[in-house]
Amino acid sequence: MCAVKGYIQRKSMLYKTGVEYGDYTMNHVLGCSHGCKFPCYAYMMKKRFGQISSYEEWIEPHLVSNTLELLDKEIPKLKNKIKSVQLCFTTDPFMYGYDDIAAMSIQAIKKLNEAGIKCCILTKGILPIELAEFSNENEYGITLVSLDENYRKKIEPGTAPYSDRLEALKNLHEAGCKTWISIEPYPTPNLINQNLDNILTAVAFTDKIIFGRTNYCKEVSAYKQQKEFYNLMAAKVITFCENNGIQYHIKEKTITE
Template identity: 25%
Template sequence: MTTAEITARSIITKSNLPEADYVINPYTGCSHACRYCYARFMKRFTGHSEPWGSFVDVKLNAPDLIPEKSGKYRGKSVFLSSVTDPYLPLEKNYGLTRQILERLIPLEPRLGIQTKSDLIVRDIDILKQFEVCEAGLTITTLDDTVRKEIEPGTAPVQNRITALKAMHEAGLTTYVFIGPILPGLTDWKHIIEETRTFTSFYMFENLNMSGSIRDSVMGWLSAKHPSLVPEYERIYGKRNDYWDLVEEEIAAFCSKEHIDGRIFFHHGK
């Protein structure tokens, strides 16, 4: 893992995400090395030659770029993070996310924060100071063997579930981001069953296989789960209704079970 300390010119940027007005990325790059990462396109803006997932640039001055006073963000949704994880292992030492959160409190945004790490529980005391805060954990699979294959740099699944419980018990609004849904490997109903009593709502996203993601995912499947290769080739070959049917199933299940489920599917990819 290559780590560099850099100086950023800005830290709060306009968002293209459907549920966020602004995003904050305390780090450039990521150490999770997820096989399915959609943010790998960011590499071309970094000047790095290393593979995506093997470098992290630490924006040392990020907290100082948060304005002390501004009405610009009051009531606006600010999300951490869109192309990195705010709780990378490096955050234990640098504490950038914690400092950023502290400086955001007086700006009164609607905070959204999502991670694959149980380190988020360290900042429960700060998260509780936001009038609106939605704290989420990503869970792609409950099988930790598969987790190690596709997200080798992330926290164990059980650690994330424990973190969700702790945040719920602290009175925070919690959510689980079930995504990307991996056909044949992600049991989204089971994830809901295991987390429902301490989760406020769920987000669902299907697997995006555009660009270099396809080679990364198919290479992993060929090595670890060859029996699934034909199914993925079918799903991501000619246009078919696989994801339409999955979306309908999720929507029907959530409606029947009175679950707040928010679906963000990419079709035709």
């Protein structure tokens, strides 16, 4: 187990996202030990705006120590406006091996649920089974872009092994929770040659699949057939979901003319 590198304080916690899915979000950690090399959009933005100076600094997470106090202040003001809160956009709520982050995430989810607010969770870590005791409106998701551990170690080195991640999600599904999978950012064949069918088969138990291309990556931009490839992969996801009664969402700009 690891301990966070340190603590910071923030002035606010809940904010509205401007993205195509997601309503409000909260980010109660600065940095992320998962250290994804997709590259990570959150890392790029924090670096651009001077909140982080290097990758080494990014992978040493700092927990926002006043998270619960901020939620106590903000929830009463915002609860009538919020449809759902996504954990998280610029970090990971169940960072692999960080019990202190997971404990804070659980307390935050509890507070939001007690106020009647649904939470939508996404992680590359392990979802704890105790989440099954929370609101059955909550949605629990993992990112899964491959099943190849060598690729995971290269591209998302600090994350939980794929099989452990999947097993934790399956346990929540079997306990009656709503579950979903984010297959994003999906790699092109010059990054890894793999069969999307195998990933889809492994996640066939989930309620929803979100599929999206890789952006901001030199290798993907260099892959000449990327347009045809992503159109084909998106069509595969749609057919699979329609045949299996799974909801789906294809991220903007994944399918192109």
